[in-house]
Amino acid sequence: MREYRTRLARVMVVALLCALSSTPLAQQVPVAVPSSSELAGPFLWQSAGLHEPVAVAITQEGLVAVADGCGEIVGLCATDGSRLWKTSTAGTETLVKPAGIAALADGSLLVADARRRCVDHFSSRGEWVSRFAPAVAFGQPTSIAVGSLGRAVSGAATQCVALVDEGCHEIILISAAGEELRRISRESFPMKDGSRALPSQVAFVGSGLLAVSASEQHEIFILDLGDAAAVATGAPTVTASAVSSLSWGGRGPFPGLFNHPMGLAGDGEWLWIADQFNHRIARQSHAAATKGEGKLAYGQHAVFPRAGEGAVHYPVSIAVARDVARGAQRGALAVVCEPFERRVQAFEPRATEEPADLRLVLPKxxxxxxxxxxxxxxxxxxxxxxxxxxxxxxxxxxxxxxxxxxxxxxxxxxxxxxxxxxxxxxxxxxxxxxxxxxxxxxxxxxxxxxxxxxxxxxxxxxxxxxxxxxxxxxxxxxxxxxxxxxxxxxxxxxxxxxxxxxxxxxxxxxxxxxxxxxxxxxxxxxxxxxxxxxxxxxxxxxxxxxxxxxxxxxxxxxxxxxxxxxxxxxxxxxxxxxxxxxxxxxxxxxxxxxxxxxxxxxxxxxxxxxxxxxxxxxxxxxxxxxxxxxxxxxxxxxxxxxxxxxxxxxxxxxxxxxxxxxxxxxxxxxxxxxxxxxxxxxxx
Amino acid sequence: MEHHTSVVASLLLLVAGCDSPVQRTPANPSPVHLTNAQVELVKEMGFPGVVPADPTNRSADNLAAAQLGQFLFFDPKLSKGGEISCATCHDPARAFTDGLPLNRGISQGVRNTLSILDSAHQQWFNWDGQFDSLWSQPHGPMLHPREMGSSFEHVIERVRGESILRTQYEQVFGLMPSSPLSTAQSETVVANIGKAIAAYERRLVTGPSLFDRWVERWRAAGTPRALALVAPEEFSIEAQRGLDTFTSRAECWQCHIGPLLSDGEFHALGAAPRNDLIADSARFGAVAKLQSSAFRSSGLYSDAPESEQAKIVEALVARPDQWGAFRTPSLRNVTKTAPYFHQGQFATLEEVLHFYSTLEGAVTMDHHRESVLRKTNLTTEEITALLAFLRSLDGAPPPTQWTVDPWIGSKVSPKTSN
Amino acid sequence: MKLILCVIVLLVAHASHDAASPRDEPRWNEVASNDGSWIVRWRLLVEGKPAELPLARKRFTIELQIESTGDPQETPTAVLVDAQMPEHLHGMNVAPIIALTTGAVGSALATAEGMLFHMSGRWEVDVDIDDGTTVERAQWNITLP
The missing domain is CATH 2.120.10.30 (TolB, C-terminal domain)
Known part of the structure; x- marks a missing residue:
């Protein structure tokens, strides 16, 4: 007991920290913990006990696939988050560090392994199918997204894979057949001060538009990939000629600002952003954001309490899908990865219309x-x-x-x-x-x-x-x-x-x-x-x-x-x-x-x-x-x-x-x- | 010399004894002594005097332009629907404000109406400094859908079609170009309309306040640290104590400095946005808007695109820490301009002081970052004294000729014309 | 040699402002960079004239003479000039225009035009001198009343 008191006293000495606040406890302003309605939408479920969930994808058939940085991919049921399967091997090899995951149109999965420097193709049941794009040289593949290139030469939309290579700070565009289309260097991400941003994660937003987060620079970029032919032959064009409208962001807690934005998800005209150090999910109109408008954010600083459902803590990845099979019904689903909580959480994403009660919850x-x-x-x-x-x-x-x-x-x-x-x-x-x-x-x-x-x-x-x-x-x-x-x-x-x-x-x-x-x-x-x-x-x-x-x-x-x-x-x-x-x-x-x-x-x-x-x-x-x-x-x-x-x-x-x-x-x-x-x- | 003065002051105070009004104040018996640093601060305060020249507006001090500007200011026909004039929100009877938390033109706006009294002394306009001249500022409310909801075409047509306005316009700026107007012609006319309104608003300056008159006497007395050496007259001992607190412990002076009691710059004070409103990007968003405006000081329609102000505008940078930073308003006539803050968050000056004292409900720019703001924990006596000081800042209103609606009594009423 | 050069520079500077203005004109200030690799002499120009202090919310210029203390001497290849208010967590609202003229080996002249202090209080002026391999900072405070 005496030892405990001694320890307690030492802790108190450390905590007293020279100058003590005279503010009474009653005046301490608690950190705002938003209700689920202030977050992305109503909370649905969480799946805890993961090791290091770093990326997530959702298939239309109702599968939530999570890349676990400790060497596994995990399949969850979109209805309630229950585990369907777990995979730690890719053919004869062992998954080492899955860092990105994306769902193809047929429901199968692409998984980027940052340590094995490759991308693997898995079935929707978590079975390894093949090495994807074996001819492409990867440095350190991380975030991966599947989307449409927009107008192809034939007039039909072309499925395309975009992948962030953190080894060389490039984005690699790959056709669905595994052919490298082109690489987008960091030169495509100019900052206003003349430096170049480093891409962190990617998501397709609408036809032929690629959203790119640059977490170190606290910026979001939108690239217009143009049509398939242009992608194959020339540099992608950006949505606006002026650099100032190419991207938006800056470090801060307010709408339109970010603190280490990581995961992205496209949802029609909306872009969802896992704003990691702001502990929130932001949803913004990417078209309006480039014009300095429509910068809205949900969720705020939900650091306490740890176990709180609906509160997000260090979110790093988000996936959003509409019309997903959830039990007997189909509906919309947003899933957020929180490696510090070792869990993923699912929300019913808000409709695209702005709710009347939208307001910003600022930190006290x-x-x-x-x-x-x-x-x-x-x-x-x-x-x-x-x-x-x-x-x-x-x-x-x-x-x-x-x-x-x-x-x-x-x-x-x-x-x-x-x-x-x-x-x-x-x-x-x-x-x-x-x-x-x-x-x-x-x-x-x-x-x-x-x-x-x-x-x-x-x-x-x-x-x-x-x-x-x-x-x-x-x-x-x-x-x-x-x-x-x-x-x-x-x-x-x-x-x-x-x-x-x-x-x-x-x-x-x-x-x-x-x-x-x-x-x-x-x-x-x-x-x-x-x-x-x-x-x-x-x-x-x-x-x-x-x-x-x-x-x-x-x-x-x-x-x-x-x-x-x-x-x-x-x-x-x-x-x-x-x-x-x-x-x-x-x-x-x-x-x-x-x-x-x-x-x-x-x-x-x-x-x-x-x-x-x-x-x-x-x-x-x-x-x-x-x-x-x-x-x-x-x-x-x-x-x-x-x-x-x-x-x-x-x-x-x-x-x-x-x-x-x-x-x-x-x-x-x-x-x-x-x-x-x-x-x-x-x-x- | 200053030391000598203070010694003499101390002796005088001892000799003057209990006859001094300072001594008779039971709650605060001690006289007010400023520190040298405070003396330096107070020296910078006092009546601002003649408004500074505006080289970007050649008509700034043209009487005819000011008269035209007065007609324009009170003309509701400039607005969509013909009901809202500048004076609707900037009511002369309310120190050119509207007394509302949020402005209300065609519909409810998102910011509090600022007084335009003494605005000719300012460098930046609106809460966010989106405008860099008095003449470009009117374009904002004219076009804003919640304020006057107008268009440049409508404004030009109104001036062209109303003989009083057209005659005066042509007297000041030359012939109104005939239709159809090119973009450059339209923008020139609109710029001129703004310049006329600015010429009018430059007349809306207030006279010396009780504080200003005291500062004058204090300066004449050699700016003594012992304020009892200067006859208080109407600038009461309570107000002197308020001045003392203002320039010391309350740290109001950090932003409220100089003749306007404003540094004219932008600060995020942590006042939470009203519940029904999304937070406002303020200065962060305004810099880009200003630099892309055709009507900026360095733009085509400025009469001095190489002026000091023009060069500053071109060199401005927007930084994320300017998010939510609003311009420090002048404290002159502050008792007449309630409610306070950019969304009228505080109904009274007492509430404002309570906020600064406790930072109750304050929000921060960054939840992990130290804030510049700190609680001052002001006492009741200090708050009372500060209020007395703030009350002493009310100046005499501008000359009546500039505060009346010129359409009343003119041959044509804007309600019936056109 | 360095000492002689230093004296000559100071004499020239002194003579030049003796000719241009009264004797009480502000002198050049001197500061060593934070790792001692450079000596930086600086002065302020307000409306083109040497001044003790800038005016609040008025643009001014900083003139710099930079000299290497190293052996062998390095020559500045780039200079950045900036200012911040540490107590207020922000810097200037404007970006100055910087011109650099390299002189003899180990020395350079620079000007930063369009500096602007928009608030009263302590400003920290930062001069970052790049010799092509490292960037070393020289800094000093100016308190604007």
Missing amino acids: LEGVQSHFGGSAARAGKRLFLHDPESATIVVFDLSRGQPIHVSTLSGAGVKPHETGRIDAMVALNEGRRLLIADGANQRLALFELTAPPAEVIFEPFMGKLVKTRSYARLDLPRDATIVSIAQSDALGIVALCCEGPRIVTLDRSLRIATTLPITAPDTTASAVAIACADDALVGVLFDKPAVICLYRFADNEWKPAGIIALPATVNARNLAAGPAGQWWVVDAMNDSIVVCRADGTTNTLGSSGVADGMFWLPGACARGEGGEMYVVDTGNHRGQEFTASGEWKLTFSLGRTYTRPRTADEVLKIRKKPDAPAVKGATQ
Whole structure:
């Protein structure tokens, strides 16, 4: 009991977080939880217990097919969501990472496997039929859509497959017979600032129109694919000549703005959008939206409670179909994938007419709510956590057990201080500097904190941007992604580039010191994280299959230093080196940390849940100065601290967690950095 | 010098003792002392004086144009159906507003009617700054289906067909082109009509308020930090306290600054949209509309397409953080322009201050992002003082000749003509 | 050598504005970039004349002299100038027009025309200097009363 009190007190100390709000609890404004009528339409059913539902398709015969990123496709009954079948093989091969799914007119399915770099054709009963378009070279196929090209040469509509290849950031158009028609490069997605957007997902909207989401840029594009002949021979034309009417969006919660829009579904003149970080489904008239009109959104910030039916949480994919067999009747159906909830939900989509009671539910003003994502960095006594929803970095002072700095980095943009997708980060100079790998802008950005504040401050852009360096100037391949960065005294900055893959060491001026091409243990394996042990030993974590490959830098050259194989069920996400030669592997889908000791033995920490010491889709881990383990518990919107031996120590966050809502006294009151001195004029 | 002044002020206060009206106020016995920073802020306030020139409108200060503009302003025949004039919503008897939460022309609109008093001092017009000149602004309500519901063709025909309007138009702008008009001719006439209305609206300026007169005396007294050194006259001690709160803890000055007590810029204040309305994109959407308008300061019909304002308009950028950002309205005559905010969300100034004090019901631009706004938790005394200060900002109305309907008493009534 | 160059630049700058305006004309300000690779000298021009502060809601120009401190010296290949209000979470409402003239190795002159501060308060001016490999920032504050 005494120990519990001590722990509770420590949690309270962390939660009190320097300045406490004087606001009485009664005045705390709850996050708006919309009723189902404010969402896409009346809630029908949900199907929980999936692993990582990332894409969904609906057939007219009443099949809801879900691509599960953990290596399965699942068939659900459109009537009630019950499971009809589950498939994990494609012929003689095993599905590794299904990332996209679409239904052909005959009810059969196309499934894009991002790791096997192919598209497979399945029957509506989940039986493998054939490899689709075997002659087409795929980099990393993800989103896939089937639609009509509009006017074909013969006058009849032509079925076409559109597919996003995230490996080369292109859209590939393929005929129903599997013939590659053409590739649409990122040049077709110009942003107003001159940069180019990266396509995320696709959907056909009407005849010959292709909607494309660019989640990193928070934009939606509409491409007019023209007729079949034009598609085969020339560049697709866009619906309007002016760039400003080509796309719409921008980061924000309001209608017409998005925060990481992902999944798309066409529905006549309407386009449905899974607006991931706004936790909502938007429905918009794509024709009107390009003219700046008709930007309407349903659903809003339905983060709490987790189990709420009808509330959407991190939606990533949506499918909408009219006239679907649902039991004895036929009707309309909209299905939303929520990987963080491990479920899909079905709604009765609204009719195309606008309901009279449509109104926007805006989030209540409640201060920063940090939902920590897949990055953590620690140097000295500072722990940096990252909230991808708001592009916020939160700095915790571990010696005081409290956050000291909250910094919103700008959303999508190309200005040097504007940070898009944070793939990785590493703390330098005892935590005074932070190096970020910005995947959206394909560059490294080095920030510097101002002097340690006496109290928590809110300071946009990390105080100071020091410098940036683009990947192109690091001699990395085009479209390279730096997925992880680590740092050690012996090696300096060590970055892992998943193309190749390769390890790159950098000096403090971000110049390349050494490069080590490495070999993946399997053709489907992908390099996901890197960590440095104390003795110039580097571990590279691969996933599918999960393996740690060790390398040591000695005598001015890299040498392999062994391989640690992880259990086959591990879904490896992140890696840190423990204090006694052990490696900590974040196993996201199994909600646990796998500890690999130097003697070859392994054990697992944690399990699925919201209690202290449990995890919900953990994203990252980092080692503390004293050997503590910090885990970013992403799905629970919190961080947790453990001893080196795995004993839970405390749980911390800025706002609410799934453990419990914070009381008024625990709500963090962020203070801004004081204004510059009252002296007028220039100050440095 | 300033230090010296404040020392003298302190001594004077000690000597003046209990005879001072400050001392007699039982709830707040202490006199008001401004900080140096507050002094700098208050120096910027005070009567705005002569309206600035508008080089984009050659007729801006032409008396005949203003007289034409007055006829146009009060002419309901410009509207579809002939019932709605500018003055319908901008009622001279209500400080050129309509007293309604949402404007009502042909049908109910979606925004609150702004007063046009002192609008010649502004840089941007409408709640969202969709217009960059006083002369292009009238085109908005003329064409808006919920306001006057008119068309440029109808407006031109009205001016062409009504002898009073046509005579005055030709006196100011030259011969009205004969039909059929080319697009350029039509737009030229419409621009001129806007310029005449602007010339009229430039006359709708208010006189010095109690606060303005006090500022004048305060400046003459060397802008002392101790306000008791300046005879309060009608600018009461309560109002002085309100000024103190306004320029310090309540942070009103952050946006309500300068002679108009407005920075003229756009801010998202978090006031939730009315339940029956979809949220308004405000400045975010308005920038694109402005930059594509033929009647912008840098456009064909501007009389100074290279002016400072024209260059600013061409360089404007629309950023998502401008979504829901509305123009800071002037606080001059604020007691006469209720209800408040862009959708008339607050019926009284007390409600406005309660909102700023508590942020009750406020919504945010981004649910994970820190907001610039913070609760000020104003006391009852502070709110009372702020109200007293706001009441002191009412200025004398414009000259009567500019506030009356010129059609009344003229040979032709717009109700019967044409 | 660098020191001599620096002195010459300052003398020339000083002489030029001595000739053009009274002696109390604002001097060039100097700031090191955030990783020390550049020295940036800057001044404001309001209505074409050097000024201590910009005017609210009036366009102004920033003149820049940029010099490398590196060895070997790098030459700026591009410069971005922008400004933001950190306390208000936004930047300028306008996009300035930037002109860059490279001089001797390791130096450049730049102007940013059409800067506009539309609000009172602290503005952070950011100058991002690109040498063809990295972009390094120099920054300073201007508080607009």
